[in-house]
Amino acid sequence: MSLGFLITSLEQGLIYGIMAIGVYITFRVLDFADLTVDGSITLGAAVSSKMIIMGYNPFLTLIFATIAGGISGSFTGFLNTKLKIAPLLSGILTMTSLFSINLRIMGRPNIPLLSDDTIFDIFNVPFSLSASSELILILIVVLLVLITLILFLKTKLGFALRATGDNPAMVRSMAINTKSIKMIGLIIANSFVALSGALICQYQGFADISMGIGTIIAGLASVIIGEVIFGSEKLYFVIPGIIGGSILYRGSISFALMSGFAASDLKLLTALIVIVFLSTPKIKSAVGGKFNVKAN
Amino acid sequence: MLKLINVSKTFNQNTVNETKALKGIDLKVQNNDFITIVGGNGAGKSTLLNSIAGVFGLSKGKIILSSNDITDMPEYKRAKFIGRVFQDPLMGTSPDMTIEENLSLALNKNSKLTLKWALNNKKRKIIKQNLSEIDLGLENRLDTKVKLLSGGQRQALTLLMATIIEPELLLLDEHTAALDPATAIKIKDLTQQIISNHNITTLMITHDMKDALKFGNRMLMMNHGDIIIDINGKTKEKMTIDHLLKIFQKKNKQGFYNDRSILSLA
Numbered sequence: 001m002s003l004g005f006l007i008t009s010l011e012q013g014l015i016y017g018i019m020a021i022g023v024y025i026t027f028r029v030l031d032f033a034d035l036t037v038d039g040s041i042t043l044g045a046a047v048s049s050k051m052i053i054m055g056y057n058p059f060l061t062l063i064f065a066t067i068a069g070g071i072s073g074s075f076t077g078f079l080n081t082k083l084k085i086a087p088l089l090s091g092i093l094t095m096t097s098l099f100s101i102n103l104r105i106m107g108r109p110n111i112p113l114l115s116d117d118t119i120f121d122i123f124n125v126p127f128s129l130s131a132s133s134e135l136i137l138i139l140i141v142v143l144l145v146l147i148t149l150i151l152f153l154k155t156k157l158g159f160a161l162r163a164t165g166d167n168p169a170m171v172r173s174m175a176i177n178t179k180s181i182k183m184i185g186l187i188i189a190n191s192f193v194a195l196s197g198a199l200i201c202q203y204q205g206f207a208d209i210s211m212g213i214g215t216i217i218a219g220l221a222s223v224i225i226g227e228v229i230f231g232s233e234k235l236y237f238v239i240p241g242i243i244g245g246s247i248l249y250r251g252s253i254s255f256a257l258m259s260g261f262a263a264s265d266l267k268l269l270t271a272l273i274v275i276v277f278l279s280t281p282k283i284k285s286a287v288g289g290k291f292n293v294k295a296n
Numbered sequence: 297m298l299k300l301i302n303v304s305k306t307f308n309q310n311t312v313n314e315t316k317a318l319k320g321i322d323l324k325v326q327n328n329d330f331i332t333i334v335g336g337n338g339a340g341k342s343t344l345l346n347s348i349a350g351v352f353g354l355s356k357g358k359i360i361l362s363s364n365d366i367t368d369m370p371e372y373k374r375a376k377f378i379g380r381v382f383q384d385p386l387m388g389t390s391p392d393m394t395i396e397e398n399l400s401l402a403l404n405k406n407s408k409l410t411l412k413w414a415l416n417n418k419k420r421k422i423i424k425q426n427l428s429e430i431d432l433g434l435e436n437r438l439d440t441k442v443k444l445l446s447g448g449q450r451q452a453l454t455l456l457m458a459t460i461i462e463p464e465l466l467l468l469d470e471h472t473a474a475l476d477p478a479t480a481i482k483i484k485d486l487t488q489q490i491i492s493n494h495n496i497t498t499l500m501i502t503h504d505m506k507d508a509l510k511f512g513n514r515m516l517m518m519n520h521g522d523i524i525i526d527i528n529g530k531t532k533e534k535m536t537i538d539h540l541l542k543i544f545q546k547k548n549k550q551g552f553y554n555d556r557s558i559l560s561l562a
């Protein structure tokens with residue numbers, strides 16, 4: 001196994017980890033099975049890549065991608081809280097709509113960024129360590145995301161978000177509108193997912209209309225691996241643990257590729273991983289069985 | 297003061313499952329009233345409390361709290377003035393959050409949801425002090441997740457959460473029914489203590505006739521969606537269970553029920 005392989009897995013794991021944190025917020029904290037993710041990750045990539053080829057600063061495009069993701073989350077929230085459409089279907093409806101919207105934004109199914117500057121071209125650490133500036137930049141972004149989220153979850157609003165996933169009736173009896181809280185949770189989660197999408201397209205050098213397919217399962221796999229391996233009791237451990245889970249997940253995917261699986265087999269492999277994890281009683285109890293609750 | 301005017305609630309209207317759970321209830325609750333409510337299964341007691349709390353809309357009628365018409369106010373807004381404790385100890389707390397985190401939500405009940413810290417030293421002090429008043433040693437376990445507490449401890453915590461910001465109205469729905477007898481007595485005493493210390497207007501449902509007579513200054517008996525007995529003051533103090541049963545038999549003309557079983561005395 002080469003060092004390059006490890007660094008690539010690490011970098012991918014970190015970037016996709018931001019998406020996994022979004023999945024964690026909806027599925028675990030809010031107890032809302034949000035499938036918007038497959039669309040909002042591509043939305044982030046679409047906004048970022050389009051703005052880059054239009055000549056905008058690539059860092060600035062990250063902000064707009066994040067905002068766009070938040071808007072897509074609010075649409076799912078609107079469908080669920082105002083139109084009373086079930087959580088799963090609300091997410092699927094947004095995801096489906098986003099496919100057309102993303103195509104509109106991009107203007108074509110694929111935008112290559114090879115001749116344009118991305119954040120990774122602009123950012124250079126002053127001292128020369130080979131290939132390290134990419135990793136450092138990614139680490140900075142991930143750290144910012146982690147710190148923001150952990151601090152947020154300690155505020156009044158953050159407490160309300162955590163309690164809403166746990167016991168919404170109690171939250172209402174504390175004079176809090178659980179619908180607004182759901183909305184806020186969906187906005188935050190999909191902002192993270194879209195930010196992750198924007199970073200991915202800049203990292204890999206292109207945006208593609210179908211890059212989001214299967215994202216939700218990859219996100220769930222990362223969350224579950226993170227929780228099983230890094231424990232799920234204290235927030236400060238769980239949230240970085242999910243990034244860890246994402247890194248391990250990307251590592252195993254790369255490993256599978258090296259051992260001869262075709263790239264097209266990966267979705268099946270990922271689904272199998274999630275199925276195995278969700279059906280193993282021991283692991284189920286470790287993650288609180290929450291993913292299985294919505295089965296009926 | 298709480299006023300119910302001709303309050304009716306019909307579930308599944310115009311279907312085969314139609315249930316008239318409340319049939320035109322008129323009720324005036326004075327400030328500082330501590331009212332106990334008894335009645336058989338399905339009498340409409342919980343529906344009455346749920347209507348007041350705004351869990352669902354009314355089929356007919358009006359609810360006035362402190363001269364505000366709250367009939368159409370959503371549940372979470374009414375919660376600003378109403379505290380609730382349910383039968384199920386799991387219903388009142390967030391199991392994955394700690395004792396202090398749960399209580400901080402209760403303390404923030406009337407303030408805006410902002411990005412300020414949910415907990416600070418000042419709040420911790422208030423929380424500790426309130427916990428030491430209920431005397432279960434919980435003040436030393438602020439960091440314990442609520443899911444690790446016993447039913448009685450949770451119910452005590454829920455009671456504290458419902459009253460730490462003094463509500464205008466406290467609704468208790470058989471809140472000791474799921475506890476073992478010794479714990480139930482403790483929680484009842486705690487309830488009495490909190491209510492009289494803060495003069496909180498309270499409606500308390502119970503299946504225990506003795507408790508219904510022992511606690512509070514007024515007692516209601518419900519049957520088939522109506523209030524059939526409403527006694528207070530001296531009349532209530534002098535009332536006995538046997539006498540209550542006689543009144544009940546006289547009022548309940550349908551007669552084919554076993555009255556003792558209806559009142560859960562059998």
Ligand SMILES: Nc1ncnc2c1ncn2[C@@H]1O[C@H](COP(=O)(O)OP(=O)(O)OP(=O)(O)O)[C@@H](O)[C@H]1O
Pocket residue numbers: 307308315316317335336337338339340341342343344
């Ligand atoms: N959400 C609901 N949907 C349909 N019917 C309901 C609902 N809630 C209560 N009912 C019906 O309304 C009637 C009154 O129920 P309620 O729960 O108020 O009785 P209760 O006096 O609290 O009884 P118990 O002592 O068993 O708790 C019952 O016939 C019940 O089946």
Ligand SMILES: [Mg+2]
Pocket residue numbers: 341342343469
């Ligand atoms: Mg009841």
